[in-house]
Amino acid sequence: MKRRQFTHAIVAAGCAPAAVALAQDPYPGKPVRLLVPSTAGGGIDLLARMFAQRLSEQMGQAFVVENVGGAGGTIASGMLARATPDGHTLIFQATTAAVNAASLPNLPFDAVSALTPVSMAARFPLVMVVNPAIPAGNLREFIALLRANPAKYSYGSAGIGTGTHLAAEWFKLLAKVHILHIPYKGTASVMPDLVSGQVHMLFDGVPPQSGHIKAGRVRPLAVTSQQRSTVLPHVPAMAEVLPGYDLPFWTGLFAPPNTPASIVDKLAGEIRKASESPQLVAKLQEFGAEAQPMMPAEFTRYWKEQVALYRRIISDAKIRLDAG
Structure with missing residues (x-):
């Protein structure tokens, strides 16, 4: 064997155990x-x-x-x-x-x-809630109300391009309704106007709305998942009325x-x-x-x-x- 080949062989043999050890290092090796x-x-x-x-x-x-x-x-x-x-x-x-x-x-x-x-x-799903004075007891009635009164009603969101905004826009597209969008800085900022009737609809997480729902300050009409929420089992899934809607x-x-x-x-x-x-x-x-x-x-x-x-x-x- 030539000297250069011999040297390369020794180096390769020496590196092999280290490479194997590195490959077998347990993960994670640090925080x-x-x-x-x-x-x-x-x-x-x-x-x-x-x-x-x-x-x-x-x-x-x-x-x-x-x-x-x-x-x-x-x-x-x-x-x-x-x-x-x-x-x-x-x-x-x-x-x-x-x-x-x-x-x-x-x-x-x-x-x-x-x-x-x-x-x-x-x-987890979002939940669509409306002001309880809205003359619609369920999602089908709400869709019919919006179709009969285009641009009369409005909804609040956490801001343009947020998940709550896009969830409402997909509802509008599938339901073929027109409801005005009013962006806020967070869904918590929407609540005073929703409760007072200045805006009429909101998509929000289930946890922050649970207390409002129990107190009767808002009325839940649907959740945004294909199945009903275990926390709100009495509230229908949006897909029960609008097939294909699934936006948890x-x-x-x-x-x-x-x-x-x-x-x-x-x-x-x-x-x-x-x-x-x-x-x-x-x-x-x-x-x-x-x-x-x-x-x-x-x-x-x-x-x-x-x-x-x-x-x-x-x-x-x-x-x-x-x-x-």
Whole structure:
């Protein structure tokens, strides 16, 4: 053997054990940053912390929640896009990520490919509520009322391009009705005007509306999932009247681009395991939510379908996203 070939053989043999050891290093090998694109204390943050606690217990490493609010969640998504793809930086995203990917083409990163879908975590429906003085006792009657009185009634939302806005716009498209949109800075800001009758309809999460519903301040007409909510079993699903309507609020775990499939698959399996915890299931039920683990391929399909759906709603409803 020539001297150069012999030297190369020795180097290769020496490196082989290190390479094998590196490939077999247990994951996670250090604490995991879990980015949350919202301020602390909100619904997404609370759900993220529930799953972070379970994953920490199951995997033997801390999953540390890091709140990164601002710019509708795109700052956090940009951080993930630039993160090392070793599974030690993840993001707990929500429906807003699909809305952003559908509506913000000029971000400094590709909002779709910047997120590697791992698994959905949980989902729950929004609820359509109206002022109780509205002369409609159910969804069919409300649709008939709107058709008979175009532009007489109005609805509030959390702002142009938000999930509550787009949920209402899809209702308008499928029901073929015209109801005026009045954007607010958050659904909580809508409530005084909704209760007083200044606006007539709102789409919002089930938890913040449960108290108003019980007190009779608003009347629920439908939930936005294909099935009824376990928290509001007497309220019909929108799809019972408008087939094809399915727009729940969801949360899920994403990794950076190019994260190895072995890590993505392991994390998905751990989310599924966490979803079987009776304690976690009970906590989710308090939110009107249910665990909905998915394997990466299934969640990837769902993610792309959601982006395409929101693009369709924005296009068909002729929404100007620079109008907010």
